[in-house]
Amino acid sequence: MANGSRQAVWEFFGAELKRRREDAGITQVELGARVFVSGAYIGQFEQAIRKPQLDITQRIDEVLQTDGIFERLCRKLIDDRRYAEYFAEVVELERVATRICEFAPTAVPGLLQTRAYAEAVTIAANPFVTDEYVEEIVGARLERGHILKDATRPEYWVILHENALRVPVGGPAVMAEQLEHITTLAHDRKVLMTVLPCAEGAHAYMTGTLKLMEFEDAPPTAYTETEFSGNLLDHPAVVKHAQRAYDLLRAAALSPRASLPLVESAAEDFRRCASTT
Numbered sequence: 636m637a638n639g640s641r642q643a644v645w646e647f648f649g650a651e652l653k654r655r656r657e658d659a660g661i662t663q664v665e666l667g668a669r670v671f672v673s674g675a676y677i678g679q680f681e682q683a684i685r686k687p688q689l690d691i692t693q694r695i696d697e698v699l700q701t702d703g704i705f706e707r708l709c710r711k712l713i714d715d716r717r718y719a720e721y722f723a724e725v726v727e728l729e730r731v732a733t734r735i736c737e738f739a740p741t742a743v744p745g746l747l748q749t750r751a752y753a754e755a756v757t758i759a760a761n762p763f764v765t766d767e768y769v770e771e772i773v774g775a776r777l778e779r780g781h782i783l784k785d786a787t788r789p790e791y792w793v794i795l796h797e798n799a800l801r802v803p804v805g806g807p808a809v810m811a812e813q814l815e816h817i818t819t820l821a822h823d824r825k826v827l828m829t830v831l832p833c834a835e836g837a838h839a840y841m842t843g844t845l846k847l848m849e850f851e852d853a854p855p856t857a858y859t860e861t862e863f864s865g866n867l868l869d870h871p872a873v874v875k876h877a878q879r880a881y882d883l884l885r886a887a888a889l890s891p892r893a894s895l896p897l898v899e900s901a902a903e904d905f906r907r908c909a910s911t912t
Contacts, residue, residue: 648708649681655699656681670694676852685852686712686727688869717775721865725846725858728867729782734790734849738831738884739799743813744844745776746783746791747820752813753777755805783825791826794881794888797833800901807909814902821895830894835887847874847881 656666656677663681664674670691679685687695692705699705718726729735729746737744743752753773761768782788795817803810820826846858857868857877868874889897 644708644712645683645686648705648712649683651708652677652695652705653681655701659699661699666695666698669698673852679852685731685850688728688856688867689724690869717771719865721867722860724867725865726779728848728850728856729779729789731850732789732848733851734792734847736792736847736881738794738796738845738881740796740844741798741802742804743795743799743817744793746780747793747813747817747826748776748780749809749813749816750777751805751809755809759804783820788825792829792885793826794829794831794884795894795898796831797897800830800898803905807905807912811902811905811909814898814905818895818899818902821891821898827891828894828898829885829888829891830897831884831888832897845877845881845884847878 656663661669662674663677667674667677670677671694672691676685680687687705687709689706689709692709695701695705696703712727735746737746742756745753748756750773753776754769757769757772758764761772783791800814804813817826817828821828843859843861846860847855848858849855854869854871855874855878857874859866859868859877868877888894
């Protein structure tokens with residue numbers, strides 16, 4: 636579904652939500668209280684400014700007795716075949732987050748990937764797919780990264796494990812370009828990047844990625860992912876536990892000032908290696 640078409644359906648979602656809510660004689664504040672978000676958040680759904688999570692649409696259907704229409708619309712909108720089913724909702728949340736904090740234990744996270752790096756990762760995981768498939772997946776990943784260039788971009792904090800700087804994904808030239816891209820974003824103050832050194836070995840047990848997302852008028856969420864699955868977590872106690880885990884990782888990481896030269900040095904090493912091959 637094209638971006639324009641998706642936005643048109645979200646606008647229909649909002650207009651229909653407003654109509655059904657008013658027909659039921661319920662204010663935005665009242666509906667928000669009954670589905671555990673603020674009234675302002677309901678207003679943003681209705682104006683298609685913010686996109687609701689699937690569980691919120693399910694509660695809206697229950698309160699308004701709308702026979703699942705909002706859940707079905709939401710599922711259609713997050714059913715983007717360019718993303719794994721468990722990740723599509725995360726993409727929508729990234730677009731409206733005010734802060735994203737991410738830990739990447741083995742590879743550069745999608746929001747920071749260059750085209751060449753994303754192609755190498757995609758082909759490594761799917762060696763028998765067509766060029767068209769690779770282009771579709773890579774295009775979607777690069778599209779996600781645009782949020783870091785928008786004027787309304789979220790604060791983006793990322794902790795890169797040193798492993799992500801050393802594994803030559805796509806070869807030395809690809810890695811040099813990728814690491815230089817990260818340092819450019821850091822110099823431009825579009826990301827706050829730190830590195831967790833290999834010397835902090837005990838933290839390597841955390842092999843999955845961790846992403847924390849905060850929003851203006853909604854509770855924070857956490858997302859964890861391993862190679863074959865991902866979990867979007869919104870239970871307050873679980874999110875609090877994830878936030879503590881991230882705080883411990885951040886405490887063990889180098890400072891941003893010390894991290895930047897490390898990434899620049901790794902990029903220079905790869906660039907030198909590429910020039911001799």
